[in-house]
Amino acid sequence: MFFKNVLLPLGLFALFVVNNANATSEKPTLIVYSYNSFISEWGPGQAIEKGFEAQCDCQLEIVALGDGVAVLNRIRLEGNRTNADVILGLDNNLLDQAKQAGIVIPHQISKPNNLNTDWWDSNFMPYDFGYFAFIYDQQKISNPPRTMHELVDNKANWKIIYQDPRTSTPGLGLLFWIKNIYGDDAASAWQKIANNTVTVTKGWSEAYGLFLKGEADFVLSYSTSPVAHIMNNNDHRYAAAIFDEGHYRQVEVAGITKYSQQPELARSFLRYLLTPEVQRQFAEKNFMYPIINIPLPDAFQQIRPVDKALEFDAKQVEQNQKAWVREWKSTISK
Template sequence: MRTLLSHLVLATGLVSLLAGPAAAKDKLTVYTYESFTADWGPGPAVKKEFEAECGCDLEFVSVADGVALLNRVKLEGAATKADIVLGLDTNLTAEAKASGLFAPHGDVSGLNVPGNWSDDTFVPFDYGYFAVVYDTEKLKVPPKSLKELVEGSATDKIVIQDPRTSTPGLGLLLWVKSVYGDKAPEAWAKLKSKVLTVTPGWSEAYGLFTKGEAPMVLSYTTSPAYHMVAEKTERYQAASFEEGEYLQIEVAG
């Protein structure tokens, strides 16, 4: 699932980002997305371990997904209660910096992420690649490319996320643009017939998928690993696309 994206810089990046403020206050408030704080997400374990180290109370406040997270912080402005915002990605960092709400962090030059890292405001805590995950019991022949997904049968439905609220949804928007260029609007017109529904965030989309509402969902190449480890099943697989997959680096700031 999404939680297994963590190639986890989380242990170093998040702790280095939070350690300073935590020593100065009794409660540290972290805004993040729902799948991070869910019972099956990393949030509960992070809270337990971090509170033991910092001697503080760690409070998570969650919203549907990363774009909604930035929207909330911008709406709250300087009055926001967030000490840390965890769950934006690199498609949002320029907009986040422009808000003037985020302070520079310490040196993270030693972090190992694709393309290295030199941002002085945000700390990466995981990375992964977007993928179309499919149910092998419902779809025997998955699409082999983004173009095949777009131009394939309208009977093979997919659940996707809203780019106005979700980082995977925004990632798909940019992925289609990178493959189709100026013809992206035509591609979306074709894809529309295959979309079962558009959800506010990743959790809702993946929940519909695992309940059997659609044979495909926009998720991550690592999603099948969760099912293999937690459920001992290989039923869910990530389609391998000829164009390659779209990289996402999630950050905290």
């Protein structure tokens, strides 16, 4: 409605302003804790936020907190003081920690018939998955390692950057990957890796940025990371070193916090994450495999697939993670 040359008494004007402010504030706000790259300019977060707000008659606020491990640490620290309704970006390796902390409620979402993986959980809903891998520049490395043992033994003196397992989900994934392959000899493997490590970063973004600046020959990332370069810049230089021993699988998940004041709205958001249009966002902007079967961008056909998936079950992770982190920390400190 358009008013022209109308003067309202002061009291009526104040009431008009208050009523309009209340109408605006009546929209519920859903707060999502996630990781930095999700809400970055190249990530899927902004499109997902816009799309969900268009259908929910609500406001969606995404709070970036670093990496998946940082999200878990933050929600545990805040406890019942948290404003978060949804946590997005934890993975299968953090589930037992999150469950023991008692921070989520069952999502009550039915398992899709077109699920693209064998992974499902009643408390944490998967939304994409991928495999950890070391990325390199094919213009610099013409004979990449074909096994993890070849990279670790490193006769070529390749320089490596990876992420801290205490603060980063890829870093934690590498910890499990090394343990899965080397078992009781993991400490020896870490010692060899340390001899050629440029730096251990807090999160993925910092590590990958340093790699792109030429600070290292290999960076820990995902087997699908080259898809980002192909789709964004038509750049085919970057590739993942695919190892005969296999690659550790990561399943990214979302959950509803038990402190949420908007559980039904949160549940609607999780259902939205499983829609084909959002799953395409995860493929095209998160550069991960969607959790449901949908057509993939052509760039996925231009990279080498992982032939063998490695994974510990959640109970093995929960029982051994602290000891494995101590082993890593002790070894690289020598």
